[in-house]
Amino acid sequence: MPHTGPRHMTPDDFRRFGYAAVDWVARYLEDVERFPVVSRVRPGDIRAALPSSPPEAPEDFEAVLGDLDRVVLPGITHWQSPNFFAYFPANSSGPSILGELVSAGLGVQGMLWQTSPACTELETHVLDWLVELLGLPETFSSASAGGGVIQDSASSAALCALVAARERATAGAANRTGAPGRLTVYASTEAHSSIEKAVRIAGIGSDNLRKIPTDDRLAMRPDALAEAIDADARRGALPCMVVATAGTTSTMAFDPLRQIGEVCRERGLWLHVDAAMAGTAALCPELRAIHDGLELADSYCFNPHKWMLVNFDCDCFYVSDRGALVDSLSILPDYLRNPATETGEVIDYRDWQIPLGRRFRALKLWFVIRYYGAAGLRALVREHVALTRELADWIGSDPHLEIAAPPTLNLVCFRHVHGDRAGATLLERVNASGAAYLTPTTAHGRYALRLCVGQATTTRRHVEAAWELVRREAARVAAGS
Amino acid sequence: MPHTGPRHMTPDDFRRFGYAAVDWVARYLEDVERFPVVSRVRPGDIRAALPSSPPEAPEDFEAVLGDLDRVVLPGITHWQSPNFFAYFPANSSGPSILGELVSAGLGVQGMLWQTSPACTELETHVLDWLVELLGLPETFSSASAGGGVIQDSASSAALCALVAARERATAGAANRTGAPGRLTVYASTEAHSSIEKAVRIAGIGSDNLRKIPTDDRLAMRPDALAEAIDADARRGALPCMVVATAGTTSTMAFDPLRQIGEVCRERGLWLHVDAAMAGTAALCPELRAIHDGLELADSYCFNPHKWMLVNFDCDCFYVSDRGALVDSLSILPDYLRNPATETGEVIDYRDWQIPLGRRFRALKLWFVIRYYGAAGLRALVREHVALTRELADWIGSDPHLEIAAPPTLNLVCFRHVHGDRAGATLLERVNASGAAYLTPTTAHGRYALRLCVGQATTTRRHVEAAWELVRREAARVAAGS
Numbered sequence: 001m002p003h004t005g006p007r008h009m010t011p012d013d014f015r016r017f018g019y020a021a022v023d024w025v026a027r028y029l030e031d032v033e034r035f036p037v038v039s040r041v042r043p044g045d046i047r048a049a050l051p052s053s054p055p056e057a058p059e060d061f062e063a064v065l066g067d068l069d070r071v072v073l074p075g076i077t078h079w080q081s082p083n084f085f086a087y088f089p090a091n092s093s094g095p096s097i098l099g100e101l102v103s104a105g106l107g108v109q110g111m112l113w114q115t116s117p118a119c120t121e122l123e124t125h126v127l128d129w130l131v132e133l134l135g136l137p138e139t140f141s142s143a144s145a146g147g148g149v150i151q152d153s154a155s156s157a158a159l160c161a162l163v164a165a166r167e168r169a170t171a172g173a174a175n176r177t178g179a180p181g182r183l184t185v186y187a188s189t190e191a192h193s194s195i196e197k198a199v200r201i202a203g204i205g206s207d208n209l210r211k212i213p214t215d216d217r218l219a220m221r222p223d224a225l226a227e228a229i230d231a232d233a234r235r236g237a238l239p240c241m242v243v244a245t246a247g248t249t250s251t252m253a254f255d256p257l258r259q260i261g262e263v264c265r266e267r268g269l270w271l272h273v274d275a276a277m278a279g280t281a282a283l284c285p286e287l288r289a290i291h292d293g294l295e296l297a298d299s300y301c302f303n304p305h306k307w308m309l310v311n312f313d314c315d316c317f318y319v320s321d322r323g324a325l326v327d328s329l330s331i332l333p334d335y336l337r338n339p340a341t342e343t344g345e346v347i348d349y350r351d352w353q354i355p356l357g358r359r360f361r362a363l364k365l366w367f368v369i370r371y372y373g374a375a376g377l378r379a380l381v382r383e384h385v386a387l388t389r390e391l392a393d394w395i396g397s398d399p400h401l402e403i404a405a406p407p408t409l410n411l412v413c414f415r416h417v418h419g420d421r422a423g424a425t426l427l428e429r430v431n432a433s434g435a436a437y438l439t440p441t442t443a444h445g446r447y448a449l450r451l452c453v454g455q456a457t458t459t460r461r462h463v464e465a466a467w468e469l470v471r472r473e474a475a476r477v478a479a480g481s
Numbered sequence: 482m483p484h485t486g487p488r489h490m491t492p493d494d495f496r497r498f499g500y501a502a503v504d505w506v507a508r509y510l511e512d513v514e515r516f517p518v519v520s521r522v523r524p525g526d527i528r529a530a531l532p533s534s535p536p537e538a539p540e541d542f543e544a545v546l547g548d549l550d551r552v553v554l555p556g557i558t559h560w561q562s563p564n565f566f567a568y569f570p571a572n573s574s575g576p577s578i579l580g581e582l583v584s585a586g587l588g589v590q591g592m593l594w595q596t597s598p599a600c601t602e603l604e605t606h607v608l609d610w611l612v613e614l615l616g617l618p619e620t621f622s623s624a625s626a627g628g629g630v631i632q633d634s635a636s637s638a639a640l641c642a643l644v645a646a647r648e649r650a651t652a653g654a655a656n657r658t659g660a661p662g663r664l665t666v667y668a669s670t671e672a673h674s675s676i677e678k679a680v681r682i683a684g685i686g687s688d689n690l691r692k693i694p695t696d697d698r699l700a701m702r703p704d705a706l707a708e709a710i711d712a713d714a715r716r717g718a719l720p721c722m723v724v725a726t727a728g729t730t731s732t733m734a735f736d737p738l739r740q741i742g743e744v745c746r747e748r749g750l751w752l753h754v755d756a757a758m759a760g761t762a763a764l765c766p767e768l769r770a771i772h773d774g775l776e777l778a779d780s781y782c783f784n785p786h787k788w789m790l791v792n793f794d795c796d797c798f799y800v801s802d803r804g805a806l807v808d809s810l811s812i813l814p815d816y817l818r819n820p821a822t823e824t825g826e827v828i829d830y831r832d833w834q835i836p837l838g839r840r841f842r843a844l845k846l847w848f849v850i851r852y853y854g855a856a857g858l859r860a861l862v863r864e865h866v867a868l869t870r871e872l873a874d875w876i877g878s879d880p881h882l883e884i885a886a887p888p889t890l891n892l893v894c895f896r897h898v899h900g901d902r903a904g905a906t907l908l909e910r911v912n913a914s915g916a917a918y919l920t921p922t923t924a925h926g927r928y929a930l931r932l933c934v935g936q937a938t939t940t941r942r943h944v945e946a947a948w949e950l951v952r953r954e955a956a957r958v959a960a961g962s
Binding site for chain 1: 487489495507510522525526529535538539542554560573575576578581589590594597600607609611613614616637644647649655662671677685686687688692708730785786794809813814818819824826827837838844848851853857860915923931
């Protein structure tokens with residue numbers, strides 16, 4: 001008896017269920033503002049609502065979609081709420097969601113040019129567009145010796161940059177015989193945890209990551225950087241990379257790229273610039289000072305999945321010497337050989353990243369840039385920056401609050417004047433209200449609240465409401481009530 | 482003058498354009514069988530169809546969707562075609578595509594339990610379901626000391642396993658002071674290139690990856706493995722991990738897990754089992770021999786995005802000691818501190834992977850398991866395996882062809898009897914026809930064609946047509962015409 005396959009979704013069913021899924025998402029985005037921002041479930045609640053064993057027989061798709069409301073929604077912390085001011089945003093938009101849908105529908109693997117030329121070429125093309133849109137150095141354009149690629153995250157971008165830097169410093173020896181124990185890497189005390197994670201993964205070791213002190217704005221001190229590198233070199237270490245941050249996660253501080261770049265150039269170190277959050281601001285010419293000196297960098301990344309309306313994952317990673325990156329990550333087994341690769345005329349993005357496989361992520365980026373236009377993307381940034389400046393003024397004028405670090409772009413860090421404990425209480429009350437979501441950090445050694453204005457649909461009304469809530473609760477905390 | 486934000490897609494427009502995007506995907510899936518499987522564009526063709534600069538003003542979404550046909554489709558190699566027999570498949574399905582849509586719509590970050598408990602708990606739960614569905618060892622269940630997590634790919638899973646193994650072998654010293662040069666790793670000569678890539682990235686070095694010889698079925702020889710480990714240990718090396726493959730990429734060979742596992746246990750090495758393609762077969766009890774001995778493994782992965790109808794990316798990665806993994810990858814900065822993490826009662830999946838951020842990928846896996854049911858998923862595997870057995874018989878009986886490696890599960894490797902050059906010509910002609918897509922490999926030192934039956938909608942009719950094409954062209958090549 002021949003085996004017969006499973007019941008697939010017919011194209012007509014796909015249309016019907018697809019419309020229902022689109023309706024569900026549309027309704028979610030209409031309603032999201034009304035949900036408590038932070039999920040209120042307790043550990044185990046979601047699992048308790050699920051059957052302990054998987055279904056043996058097929059279920060109706062209607063039942064599956066229905067469980068989104070019953071099982072999933074209570075366990076969602078609403079990153080797409082306009083009242084989400086926590087962490088950094090992961091904003092999104094209609095065209096991006098639909099780009100992701102089309103990408104899933106095409107279901108191609110972009111590991112090689114050959115395995116879908118459009119997946120590779122659209123990505124190269126749109127990343128070149130972003131060089132123009134952000135005014136990035138021409139060295140990052142694919143027309144030069146460099147180029148861009150989409151990574152899942154700034155963490156992976158940092159790891160790729162580090163591996164390339166490690167190989168440049170060791171003339172490829174680390175890939176063959178292992179990372180020598182004398183490699184050293186530099187980043188400020190305020191750099192993202194992904195840098196230390198990359199240093200560990202790459203076999204360099206946390207002890208060899210020098211955390212360079214910062215100035216009163218929490219930006220890396222280039223003099224301290226130079227001293228640290230030189231001291232290491234004198235004792236026989238092999239300094240290989242500096243990571244400068246344009247917009248730190250904790251307080252949105254900007255390391256001085258030009259001075260750091262000069263330190264790196266003089267000493268032959270790879271400079272990686274992490275602008276995961278802030279890079280999007282460079283869409284606006286008046287904000288491009290955040291990238292001053294970027295032409296001295298060997299690699300750079302920013303995340304359209306944070307503040308440029310492209311849903312996660314979409315980190316744009318650029319190098320000025322693509323050969324250095326590809327040489328570090330390329331292995332060509334027989335089962336991947338193909339005529340296009342052998343001509344050397346094409347880009348095979350598998351050699352620009354850690355995984356082999358890759359989705360067609362350029363589609364959503366292309367959809368977003370076209371649907372909004374450069375003008376629309378700039379309008380988003382300008383609105384958020386303007387609202388943040390107003391908010392910083394309000395906070396600065398409040399008797400119970402004080403600014404904890406210089407506000408830049410779309411982040412304000414502030415403290416309660418009664419101290420760390422009062423700040424933590426304030427945060428807890430604001431978040432418990434469900435009306436806004438903020439997260440804490442430590443700035444200059446003291447507890448601070450962070451408020452980041454970056455969600456797609458956050459407007460004046462939401463910032464005003466969040467401020468009113470913060471102001472009222474800060475007064476209550478001050479009054480001891 | 483207050484800044485005003487961009488023109489967002491209204492919920493009503495999202496419905497309208499969403500339906501149009503769903504229609505486009507439905508029509509694509511209806512038509513995909515009729516397209517030449519491999520794209521026929523030449524390098525640069527796609528970019529030439531795109532404007533050199535990004536748009537300043539917003540464009541209509543209709544125009545964007547329209548360009549899918551004009552610009553994108555010609556550059557697509559159709560991984561979702563039922564005539565795709567190349568590489569390993571990256572199959573997909575209606576419920577998976579819609580799961581991806583809903584995930585993009587929710588737009589949550591699952592880095593911490595707290596940042597969306599449903600994203601974490603549904604993932605843990607569905608990965609436990611798969612322990613049951615595949616009959617995996619209980620040590621991989623979250624109810625034990627182990628557990629599962631979704632990675633983007635088997636490459637990333639291997640790297641995570643290697644970092645954990647490296648830290649276990651060095652008692653955490655590699656993360657602090659760098660990978661010592663004496664670490665060694667073992668995999669067969671047939672293991673996937675991602676293993677060597679991971680060994681390089683992790684700072685261990687290709688020279689310290691021992692490529693263990695294989696037997697006449699191209700499976701790793703446990704005796705040779707034991708000898709290599711012992712020789713390394715005698716000269717003072719620090720053997721840390723063995724990667725066994727259940728279903729190699731080149732020929733779908735199965736390393737003997739039980740014997741390899743015993744070698745590892747006796748010597749204290751971490752055993753990682755890569756079943757990226759083949760693991761799905763374990764849905765069927767009669768095929769579970771591929772996992773015999775898996776209870777001796779420290780980690781394991783398989784890819785529902787290959788053969789289980791979940792669109793890329795979805796690699797299920799399991800460890801038997803989650804503490805070893807988390808200890809290797811965890812760093813907790815102040816800006817990620819939160820009450821749930823501090824209780825220690827929740828899983829924070831950021832500590833199970835390389836990136837920090839993560840999408841809600843469990844949704845599509847949940848949708849697929851429920852829509853098809855275990856019975857439906859098994860039916861797919863059984864149909865493909867049965868068709869492959871028939872195909873192998875046909876090839877074995879053909880005067881111009883011969884089997885190049887023992888056919889297992891859903892892969893047949895074969896040669897042209899007139900030698901390597903004839904085989905390459907055969908492959909070229911089959912692929913140039915547009916009616917099927919196969920890729921080459923090297924088996925026992927000789928050129929071979931691979932034909933893998935794994936696409937969602939591939940049925941008897943497609944396999945018969947592909948066989949007729951191969952048979953006819955093989956005869957033509959043999960006749961010198």
